[in-house]
Each structure stands twice: as structure tokens, then as C-alpha cells.
Amino acid sequence: MRHAMRALYPRTEALPGLEDTDDAAFLARYRQETTRLMWLGLVLATFVFVSTPLLTVYLPLPSFLLPRALLDRHAYRVTYSRLYLLRQAVFLLKLTAGLCWGSHPSVRAKMAMAPYPADPDTWRTS
Amino acid sequence: MSHVSFRARGEDVALEADYVVVGSGAGGATAAVTLARGGAEVALVEAGAWRDPEHYPSSTYGAMRDLFDDWGAQVTRGRALWPIVQARTMGGTTVINSAICVRTPGDIFAQWERERGVGGDALAARVWAAQDRVEAELCVEEVPPAARGRSNTLAMLGAERRGYESHWIHRYAKGCEGTGQCLQGCRKLRKQSTNLNYVPEVLERGGHVLSCAPVARVTLEGNRAVGVEGRFEHPRGGGAGARFTVRARRAVVLAASVTHTPVILKASGVRSPALGEGFRSHPGTGVFGVYDDPVDMNTGATQGWASTAFRDEPGLKLETLSIPFEMVASRLAGGGLELMKRLVEYRHIAMWVHAVRAETVGTVRRGLFGKPVVRYTLNGADMRRFREGIQLVAQTHVAAGAKKLILGIYGMPYSITPDQVGMLADAPLDPRAYIAVLSHLFGGCTMGADPTTSVTDGAGRVHGYEGLVVADGSVIPSNLGVNPQHTIMGLAQVFAEDLLARA
Ligand SMILES: Cc1cc2nc3c(=O)[nH]c(=O)nc-3n(C[C@H](O)[C@H](O)[C@H](O)COP(=O)(O)OP(=O)(O)OC[C@H]3O[C@@H](n4cnc5c(N)ncnc54)[C@H](O)[C@@H]3O)c2cc1C
Ligand code: SF4
Numbered sequence: 275m276r277h278a279m280r281a282l283y284p285r286t287e288a289l290p291g292l293e294d295t296d297d298a299a300f301l302a303r304y305r306q307e308t309t310r311l312m313w314l315g316l317v318l319a320t321f322v323f324v325s326t327p328l329l330t331v332y333l334p335l336p337s338f339l340l341p342r343a344l345l346d347r348h349a350y351r352v353t354y355s356r357l358y359l360l361r362q363a364v365f366l367l368k369l370t371a372g373l374c375w376g377s378h379p380s381v382r383a384k385m386a387m388a389p390y391p392a393d394p395d396t397w398r399t400s
Numbered sequence: 401m402s403h404v405s406f407r408a409r410g411e412d413v414a415l416e417a418d419y420v421v422v423g424s425g426a427g428g429a430t431a432a433v434t435l436a437r438g439g440a441e442v443a444l445v446e447a448g449a450w451r452d453p454e455h456y457p458s459s460t461y462g463a464m465r466d467l468f469d470d471w472g473a474q475v476t477r478g479r480a481l482w483p484i485v486q487a488r489t490m491g492g493t494t495v496i497n498s499a500i501c502v503r504t505p506g507d508i509f510a511q512w513e514r515e516r517g518v519g520g521d522a523l524a525a526r527v528w529a530a531q532d533r534v535e536a537e538l539c540v541e542e543v544p545p546a547a548r549g550r551s552n553t554l555a556m557l558g559a560e561r562r563g564y565e566s567h568w569i570h571r572y573a574k575g576c577e578g579t580g581q582c583l584q585g586c587r588k589l590r591k592q593s594t595n596l597n598y599v600p601e602v603l604e605r606g607g608h609v610l611s612c613a614p615v616a617r618v619t620l621e622g623n624r625a626v627g628v629e630g631r632f633e634h635p636r637g638g639g640a641g642a643r644f645t646v647r648a649r650r651a652v653v654l655a656a657s658v659t660h661t662p663v664i665l666k667a668s669g670v671r672s673p674a675l676g677e678g679f680r681s682h683p684g685t686g687v688f689g690v691y692d693d694p695v696d697m698n699t700g701a702t703q704g705w706a707s708t709a710f711r712d713e714p715g716l717k718l719e720t721l722s723i724p725f726e727m728v729a730s731r732l733a734g735g736g737l738e739l740m741k742r743l744v745e746y747r748h749i750a751m752w753v754h755a756v757r758a759e760t761v762g763t764v765r766r767g768l769f770g771k772p773v774v775r776y777t778l779n780g781a782d783m784r785r786f787r788e789g790i791q792l793v794a795q796t797h798v799a800a801g802a803k804k805l806i807l808g809i810y811g812m813p814y815s816i817t818p819d820q821v822g823m824l825a826d827a828p829l830d831p832r833a834y835i836a837v838l839s840h841l842f843g844g845c846t847m848g849a850d851p852t853t854s855v856t857d858g859a860g861r862v863h864g865y866e867g868l869v870v871a872d873g874s875v876i877p878s879n880l881g882v883n884p885q886h887t888i889m890g891l892a893q894v895f896a897e898d899l900l901a902r903a
Pocket of ligand 1: 485486490492614616655656658840872883
């Protein structure tokens with residue numbers, strides 16, 4: 275899953291990538307906190323990403339075996355797939371990865387935004 | 401005073417009150433406080449947890465987890481999967497919305513009278529009087545100059561140059577500080593969501609509030625509603641807790657939203673041929689303008705500018721909207737290095753949106769595990785309106801000085817220059833080419849005089865049942881063409897007054 279997400283938001287000279295955030299901890303928390311259906315959707319979306327290089331870069335390989343340049347081309351083209359459901363699946367992956375990447379202080383600093391305070395995860399109990 | 405939050409299994413709760421109100425959003429909280437002010441004992445039962453501003457999340461992840469209904473995962477079933485956004489928290493969707501306050505247009509009451517046999521001048525006068533009170537109580541004011549931010553200001557400039565009417569928005573927000581965080585709840589205590597005012601007032605007036613308490617069904621004795629029942633649900637993970645039952649001495653008022661109220665009625669065994677029919681919405685999408693100087697759209701009121709100039713023809717509302725940065729990250733098309741290159745422009749982009757006054761009608765049904773299923777696919781005429789809205793937004797960006805436009809339309813270039821705006825006249829009419837959102841919802845328990853085509857009468861009473869009233873967006877039988885919260889609050893207050901008058 276992290277492989278697919280990192281391919282969507284790679285590090286560049288201008289911006290940190292998903293690999294520069296604590297994506298492992300994010301995913302562990304997400305798995306624990308989200309609904310089963312959301313998690314299942316994410317697993318399926320990852321499967322879609324990993325298994326479709328044949329449609330995008332015309333190679334019968336899973337995405338994690340692609341050389342870096344081809345992986346990047348796959349990450350781009352798969353978001354433009356002609357198949358709507360495939361596009362939607364990758365959108366879910368991108369949305370989830372974006373929640374992690376876009377809230378990271380190093381990324382927010384690049385956009386002149388203050389870091390987010392921690393989410394309290396509390397409520398009125400009485 | 402009594403507030404009962406999550407209770408573990410074995411700690412069952414049984415209560416009794418004059419009225420039980422289900423849902424604490426725009427409709428439910430207004431109905432509850434009106435009944436409490438009328439001297440009645442009210443029990444307000446809310447599925448979500450009660451969070452005050454110090455409990456609100458900051459991140460979008462936190463908002464989805466803590467405030468959104470079903471993590472924001474609900475989508476339309478139809479040709480395209482468009483998200484349906486609502487809240488599940490004390491205060492309902494008023495906690496995450498942009499607090500835009502627009503009075504119900506007069507033509508709406510005339511339309512309801514003509515088409516449904518309810519409404520007319522008498523209802524209009526009462527709803528507007530109720531809206532006067534709400535505006536005073538919830539401190540409605542125009543977005544203050546210091547909170548307008550550059551995105552809103554540019555939109556005003558663009559509209560002026562295009563020569564159409566537009567305005568700074570009036571909002572249920574006192575002294576908005578322009579943090580652009582409305583979607584995550586206002587931690588600055590500016591936005592007047594109902595968890596901060598009407599719900600506490602119900603408690604102060606001797607009422608009861610249950611949170612983390614999703615109602616499974618209305619208890620019926622014959623055709624009379626006598627209460628509600630369900631199981632507490634833990635805010636973290638949704639684990640089931642104790643049972644709760646709340647008896648209603650006089651009536652049950654359902655205000656669990658357009659998607660949930662029809663499902664609760666269905667689960668309760670209520671029979672009506674119109675139940676779940678007549679779902680409508682204002683689907684909308686955005687166009688990003690890219691400007692030479694930074695816009696920093698995350699500063700300034702989340703939504704500060706709007707135009708209703710196109711409400712009648714072609715049937716659109718235009719607004720600014722600053723979505724959180726995390727959402728922009730996925731909303732910009734592409735992936736990999738190209739996406740990262742596109743994201744570098746973030747500080748220079750402004751997102752403006754349209755909302756279509758769509759004619760399309762869909763349905764709300766009870767799906768697997770009791771969740772709502774919304775079937776809805778925009779028809780051709782609405783898709784043409786949708787496309788026209790995109791053109792209008794794009795032209796306004798150009799007039800405001802945008803150097804390029806980011807479209808987000810599948811099958812079209814990622815971005816176009818101002819002289820290419822004409823291309824949008826041929827943009828696809830397939831809903832799958834767009835990422836749109838449904839946030840203004842109507843129908844499912846529509847009101848009307850005829851029980852074969854409507855679920856409730858003009859006072860929100862469910863046809864054929866005693867002591868069962870609906871007071872949320874689901875009774876609204878048409879599209880409004882303006883933001884719905886004020887209409888829902890006005891109707892809820894009128895329905896509650898009618899209940900008191902009959903008691
Ligand atoms: C992002 C966003 C921005 C918006 N901005 C604006 C705006 O600026 N101005 C405007 O006018 N409108 C706006 N809207 C729309 C507006 O907020 C809604 O139309 C309005 O809040 C609907 O009121 P309601 O009472 O029908 O439902 P809600 O306000 O959604 O309240 C329903 C309540 O019922 C609860 N509930 C659901 N199921 C159960 C159950 N089984 N048991 C108990 N409780 C239950 C929910 O948790 C919720 O608290 C916006 C909507 C969204 C999503
Ligand atoms: S823009 Fe910020 S300060 Fe203003 S109402 Fe929204 S969250 Fe509150």
C-alpha cells in the first residue's frame with residue numbers, strides 16, 4: 275500500500291514526498307480507526323494500482339517491479355485511465371495518501387501554512 | 401439538566417419526555433429548542449458524539465473520522481459515484497458547513513402551493529418570521545472585510561468585471577476570523593453551529609440530550625408513534641453499547657437528515673408510497689484559477705463570496721470555496737512527479753464552485769446493514785447546466801486576472817489559458833468526467849397534500865400516523881437554488897410551533 279501511495283506523491287526538489295512523512299504510522303492508525311468498508315476499499319484500490327501496469331506502461335509486471343521512471347509514468351497514467359472504476363479506485367488511494375501527505379508539517383510549511391495542532395479525539399462524556 | 405453519552409452494554413437507559421427529537425442538526429436542534437421554549441420537556445437524541453470547539457479536529461483526516469457521517473464515504477449510485485457529504489455529530493451538518501445564511505426565496509412557497517398543495521403566502525410569512533429570529537439569535541452577519549481573504553476578493557472583482565450581481569455572503573458567524581477551517585468545525589467559536597446554542601439551551605430548559613445514540617426505529621403502537629429505540633454507539637470505532645429507549649408522551653420529531661430519516665421510517669414499518677422518493681440536490685464542482693501572486697485560499701472565510709444571478713436561468717449558484725489543502729492534493733489530476741509539479745502552484749490557486757439547481761430526481765433506500773443508498777444520476781438538461789456553470793466560473797476567474805485555469809475534467813486538458821475558455825462549451829456531458837459533490841440535499845420524505853405522492857403534510861406530520869413529524873431537509877419537495885440551512889430551520893420552527901399549538 276505504501277509503495278502505491280509513495281509513487282503517487284514522490285519526493286521532488288521542491289516538495290517532500292510521502293516517504294518523508296510517517297506514512298507507516300498513518301496507515302496503522304487509519305486501519306485501526308476507519309470502517310471495515312473503507313479499509314477494504316483501500317486494499318482493493320492498492321490491488322488495482324499494483325496490477326495495472328499492463329494497461330499503462332504495457333508491461334505485464336506488478337507496479338512494485340517497475341523501474342523508477344516507469345513507475346512514475348504508471349502513477350501518472352493510471353489516474354487518467356479510460357476505465358471509470360479504475361480511476362475512482364486510484365482516486366481513493368490518492369485521497370487517503372493525500373490526507374497523510376498534505377497534513378504533514380514539512381509539506382504545510384512549504385505552502386506557508388502553520389502545522390496542524392494534534393486532533394484531540396475527545397468528546398463530552400457527561 | 402441531563403446529558404447522557406455513550407453507555408456500555410448492560411447500562412440500559414430509559415427516558416420519557418413530551419417530545420422526542422431525533423437528530424440535532426439544522427432541523428432537529430431548531431425544532432427541539434422551539435418545543436423547549438414552549439414549555440415542553442424535550443429529549444434530543446443524536447447519533448454522533450457531542451464535541452465542543454476544543455474537541456474539534458484540525459486535520460481533514462480528523463474531520464472525516466470525528467465529524468463526517470460514515471467517514472464521508474457515502475456516494476451516489478448511478479452513472480457516477482459522487483460523494484454525499486453530511487455530518488454525524490452533535491449539531492449535525494451545521495458543525496462542518498460554511499454557515500451561509502440565505503432566506504427562502506418567495507417563489508419557492510408559490511411553487512410548493514402550485515405543485516404540492518402546501519405552502520403559499522401563509523407559510524412564507526411564518527417561515528420568514530422564524531428566519532428573522534434565527535438570524536438575530538445566531539448573529540448572522542456579512543463576512544467582515546478582514547476575513548475576506550484574497551480568493552473571495554478576487555471573485556468579487558471578477559463578477560464586477562463580468563457585470564453580474566454578486567455579494568459578500570451573510571453567515572451564521574460572529575466576527576469570523578477567516579481561518580478557512582469551517583469544514584473541520586470552527587475552533588475559534590465564531591460559527592454558530594447548533595451544538596453551541598440551541599442544544600445547550602434545550603438542556604438548560606430542563607430537557608435531555610442523548611449523544612452517541614443512533615435511533616434504530618420509531619416505536620409505533622398501531623399508527624401512533626410513542627417513542628424511539630436504539631443502541632449507543634462508541635465514537636471511536638462504533639462499537640455497540642447499551643440499549644436506549646425514549647418514550648414520547650406527545651410526539652416524535654424526526655430530523656436525522658435527508659438520507660437517514662427515510663431509512664429510519666422504513667425500518668420502523670412506516671408505509672408510504674412516497675417514502676424515499678423525491679431526492680434532489682445541488683450537485684457542484686469547482687474550477688481552480690491560477691494567479692500570478694499568491695492567493696493562499698486557505699486564509700479568509702471558507703466561503704465569503706457568492707452570486708445568485710443565475711438562480712433562475714440557467715439554474716446555478718456560484719460561490720468561492722476553500723477546501724483543505726489535503727483535499728486539493730487529491731483533487732488536482734495526475735500522480736507521481738507531474739502531480740508534485742502541479743502541487744507547487746497551490747499557493748497561487750483559488751477554487752470557486754457552482755451548485756446546480758438540478759431537476760433530476762433520485763431515491764433514498766435502506767441498503768445493506770441499514771445504511772442509506774442514494775440513487776441519482778444527473779439528466780442531460782442538468783448536465784448542460786452543470787457545464788454552463790463551469791464556463792461561468794472559468795470566465796469569472798479570467799475576468800479577475802487568472803493566468804490559467806485548472807479544470808479537473810476527464811477528457812480535457814489539465815489546464816487551459818484564458819483564450820481557451822471557449823473550449824468549455826464542448827466539455828463532456830458524462831457525469832463520470834467530473835469530480836462533483838452533493839452537500840445540499842432535499843426530499844425523501846417530501847411534504848404535500850396528497851398522501852400518495854408525499855410522506856408528510858404541510859406541517860411535517862406523516863400522513864396516516866399520529867404523533868410522528870419530520871422536520872429536516874427531507875420534507876423539502878423541490879430544489880431551492882439557494883443554501884438550505886435557513887429554510888430547514890424556518891420550517892422546523894414552524895412545525896414545532898404547530899405541535900405546541902395542537903398540544
Ligand atoms: C460541507 C457542507 C457545507 C455546507 N454549507 C452550507 C451553508 O453554508 N449554508 C447552508 O445553508 N447549507 C449548507 N450545507 C447544507 C446544510 O448544512 C444542510 O442542508 C443542513 O444542515 C441539513 O439539515 P438537517 O437537519 O436536514 O440535517 P443535518 O444537519 O445533517 O442533521 C442531521 C442529524 O441527524 C443525526 N442522525 C442521523 N441519523 C441518526 C439516527 N439514526 N439517530 C439519531 N440521530 C441521527 C446526524 O448525526 C445529524 O446530527 C452544507 C453542507 C455540507 C455538507
Ligand atoms: S472561516 Fe474560520 S473563523 Fe470563520 S467561521 Fe469558518 S472556521 Fe470559523
